[in-house]
Amino acid sequence: MPTSPMGDTDNKTVTPDMQEPSxxxxxxxxxxxxxxxxxxxxxxxxxxxxxWQWYIRLEGLPDDTPPDPSLYxxxxxxxxxxxxxxxxxxxxHGEIGEPLRFVMVTQAKWFEEGYLGMPEEEIPLYPPxxxxxxxxxxxxxxxxxxLQNADGLPYVTFLAGEIPELYRASDSPL
Numbered sequence: 001m002p003t004s005p006m007g008d009t010d011n012k013t014v015t016p017d018m019q020e021p022s023x024x025x026x027x028x029x030x031x032x033x034x035x036x037x038x039x040x041x042x043x044x045x046x047x048x049x050x051x052w053q054w055y056i057r058l059e060g061l062p063d064d065t066p067p068d069p070s071l072y073x074x075x076x077x078x079x080x081x082x083x084x085x086x087x088x089x090x091x092x093h094g095e096i097g098e099p100l101r102f103v104m105v106t107q108a109k110w111f112e113e114g115y116l117g118m119p120e121e122e123i124p125l126y127p128p129x130x131x132x133x134x135x136x137x138x139x140x141x142x143x144x145x146x147l148q149n150a151d152g153l154p155y156v157t158f159l160a161g162e163i164p165e166l167y168r169a170s171d172s173p174l
Contacts, residue, residue: 037115
């Protein structure tokens with residue numbers, strides 16, 4: 001029977017503080033390692049098919065071009081280049097094991113207490129409801145870029161590990 005480096009033959013793990021081995025139960029919350037996610041981000045989330053339709057329209061491809069996930073990042077970059085001119089950001093965000101979310105970022109700020117896996121009810125909404133930045137983004141989506149379903153895009157708030165400056169244009173009124 002194989003043994004662990006500690007010589008154990010049963011299924012034990014070591015807690016983050018490297019004290020006593022424990023069973024398969026997770027360590028108590030005060031001993032868990034938290035992966036920082038110090039930025040709270042707000043914006044409009046695009047379903048993959050809406051992002052894809054916008055991208056293929058920008059590229060001049062036929063409307064019936066089937067979605068190609070291997071080109072999703074090309075779409076994010078093309079859309080980001082377009083919206084940056086209006087002081088907005090467009091990004092793909094996701095944690096390992098989660099699907100990517102495509103978001104037109106309207107606001108971001110530091111939230112030093114944030115961590116990966118933080119319960120949603122503990123994440124501060126920024127702002128709790130859509131504000132002027134989100135209304136402006138929806139108006140631009142409809143009027144400037146022709147996305148008629150802009151009002152149906154959900155407003156989301158989530159934690160990220162990047163710094164807010166990645167999501168704001170330096171000349172942005174946001």
